[in-house]
Amino acid sequence: MQKDLAMKKITVNLEQLARSSYDICIGNDIEGEIAQLIAQSLALSAPMRAPAAVISDSNVMSIHGERFLESLHRVGINATIVPFPAGESSKNILTVTKLAESLLDLGMDRSSKIIALGGGVVGDVAGFVASIYMRGIPHIQIPTSLIAQTDSSIGGKTAVDLPQGKNLLGTFLQPAAVFIDVRFLATLPEREFSNGMAEVIKYGLLNGEEFFSYIESNIGGIMHRETSALMAVVERCCRIKKGIVEIDEKEKGSRRFLNLGHTVGHAIEAAADYQISHGEAIAIGMLAALRLSSAILQLPNSVGERVERILRTAGIPTRLPSSVDTAAIFAKLKTDKKREGNKMNFILLQDIGLPLVADNVLQGLLTAIIEDLRQ
Ligand SMILES: NC(=O)c1ccc[n+]([C@@H]2O[C@H](COP(=O)([O-])OP(=O)(O)OC[C@H]3O[C@@H](n4cnc5c(N)ncnc54)[C@H](O)[C@@H]3O)[C@@H](O)[C@H]2O)c1
Ligand SMILES: [Zn+2]
DSSP states (O other): OOOOOSOEEEEEOOGGGTSOOEEEEEESSOHHHHHHHHHHHHHHHSOTTSOEEEEEEHHHIIIIIHHHHHHHHHTTOOEEEEEEOSSGGGOSHHHHHHHHHHHHHTTOOTTOEEEEEESHHHHHHHHHHHHHGGGOOOEEEEEOSHHIIIIITSSOEEEEEETTEEEEEEEEOOOSEEEEEGGGGGGSOHHHHHHHHHHHHHHHHHHOHHHHHHHHHHHHHHHTTOHHHHHHHHHHHHHHHHHHHHHOTTSSSGGGGGGTTHHHHHHHHHHTTTOSOHHHHHHHHHHHHHHHHHHHHOOOHHHHHHHHHHHHHTTOOOSBOTTSOHHHHHHHHTTOTTOBTTBOOEEEEEETTEEEEEOOOOHHHHHHHHHHTBO
16 A cells, blocks of 8 residues: 555546546645635636635534634635534534525525535535535535545435434435545544544455455554554545445445445444444444354454454444343344345455345344344
């Protein structure tokens, strides 16, 4: 894997889907360049003084908002920050209507652009607002969390939650561009970084031995947030995600592989009333999927053992707390949004880099595996 720190550009090619392609730019400490690139894209599509709104959350705004806004103002962009309270609990339709009203107050019209500055919650909410405000305006993603930089900012899924469940209202709207500055990750709280690492390890398992081994042998540097390690990981994850989005934008086929660990993981999250973080839940979900794969597909046990070691170094618990009941997990599994009819789909691995969808998992086997993953 390369070690250089120059800005990288990855194009998400959607021409075959009759949709505009867009670039993902990745670098370290590139706020100035990002502002320049945004100014260029605004100049192409709208009068330079057309207002742009930076949608962000309260945490990211207080740490990074002022400096980011200054960089936009310096290149003549008429931008204002529109924040909402940080956290998944803000990812709802009320936040969407409040934001839309703020955009109206700012005079945003169909020629305006939204800039999403934040983690996955900001990206999902801002993308959703962009897809419905005045029947849709363009948006740019500037992800600041590890999950957002490696996953949620790419691919055009937008969503808000309903009281009944997560991501139940949503649209597909690809961003006009994605600008990733790994410098933002320096201020990400440790638990959030670990959460993102669970998804990074998932990418390693899906992609193949080379990237998986890279994560395994560089986990120390990644956890110390060394710039070269972050750049390498973020770039590789973006390439993997873009490759999947290009062939399966709407999750009919291979995009489903990204749900590795998520069938059981979502059920654990819901059974624990969201008191367990997403990353921690999917970590257990991945370990369950790997054990199922060993039982059904003869995946070597060593894969699960390697993943457990990496997870532990990444500060992610590898055992299910006793407070989360197996019956509650199964109750949630049965209401999974991604179920098809009566079939429960699990993403399993024949080998590292060789995922498949299985719908013939026996409940007894899964129960035994979940019980075995307890503390
Ligand atoms: N659209 C997709 O394809 C997709 C994919 C995966 C996840 N998601 C969604 O993303 C969300 C999870 O993303 P997330 O973990 O980024 O959540 P998040 O946006 O809530 O961010 C996590 C926490 O970190 C803070 N934060 C973010 N960047 C920071 C920074 N640089 N410095 C300091 N604090 C920072 C946030 O304020 C928040 O408190 C979920 O809602 C999930 O459904 C969407
Ligand atoms: Zn996830």
